[in-house]
Amino acid sequence: GMIFGCEHRADSLFQVVSQTYLSLKTRAAHLPLGRSILTELKTGSVWYCPGGASTIGQMIADAHGRYAFSKDKHSGSLSLSFEQVLAKAGNSDVWAFKYDAPSPMTKDQLLAEYPGYRALKAFQTGEIYECNSSKVPFFEQTPFRPDFLLRDLIQILHPGTNWGGLRYYKKLNG
Numbered sequence: 001g002m003i004f005g006c007e008h009r010a011d012s013l014f015q016v017v018s019q020t021y022l023s024l025k026t027r028a029a030h031l032p033l034g035r036s037i038l039t040e041l042k043t044g045s046v047w048y049c050p051g052g053a054s055t056i057g058q059m060i061a062d063a064h065g066r067y068a069f070s071k072d073k074h075s076g077s078l079s080l081s082f083e084q085v086l087a088k089a090g091n092s093d094v095w096a097f098k099y100d101a102p103s104p105m106t107k108d109q110l111l112a113e114y115p116g117y118r119a120l121k122a123f124q125t126g127e128i129y130e131c132n133s134s135k136v137p138f139f140e141q142t143p144f145r146p147d148f149l150l151r152d153l154i155q156i157l158h159p160g161t162n163w164g165g166l167r168y169y170k171k172l173n174g
Contacts, residue, residue: 013144020147024154024163025062034065034157035093038085038122042114047085048077059150065157068092082116094156095122096129096169098138105130105172128172129156138168 028034037060040048050056051074052067060067068089069078080088099105107128110117117123131138142149152166 017145017147021062021150024147024150027163028062028064028150028154028158031064031154031158031161034063034154035127035159036066036068036089036091037094037096037153037157038068038089038092038120039096041097041099041110042082042085042116045081046079047082049080049085049089051076051078055146059146059153060157062150063153063157065153082114086116086119090119091121093122093125094127094129095120096131096156098131098133100134101132102134104132107172126172129166129169130172131169136168142168 039050039056049069050060052070052072053075054077057067057070057072061070072078107123107126110123110128122128133139148167151163152168155161155163155166156169
């Protein structure tokens with residue numbers, strides 16, 4: 001009985017997650033087309049952007065948002081130079097990234113890491129969303145709860161939809 005009980009629980013959780021995900025996706029599809037988004041930070045000389053067919057690429061589409069690399073067919077990450085990202089996605093409305101640090105990220109810290117960030121539209125307008133993975137369980141939860149991440153993305157890409165508030169991301173201060 002024990003084994004069956006466990007499988008049954010996992011099964012019903014999966015059902016809840018898929019139903020919630022699909023209902024969020026359906027609700028998002030009825031919103032006007034959302035903002036455009038650029039994700040992640042530059043790592044050394046490379047900026048890894050999710051491919052159009054990646055999980056995140058698909059989620060941006062499900063959130064009814066715009067993504068510069070959405071037409072790309074890669075299911076993994078694209079390894080791009082800053083210049084390539086700037087040319088193709090530099091005008092994105094929103095910039096959302098994950099990092100791991102003891103304290104919140106600031107615009108000054110971002111520029112200290114890489115002064116080129118200043119050229120991004122979202123940097124100039126302050127539409128920057130940070131996810132500090134040392135403070136929130138992003139990597140622990142999102143593989144099992146894609147609905148949680150989708151809800152965050154919808155709210156970021158459609159200002160004014162407050163569907164329970166942001167769980168992983170928060171707007172960068174200052």
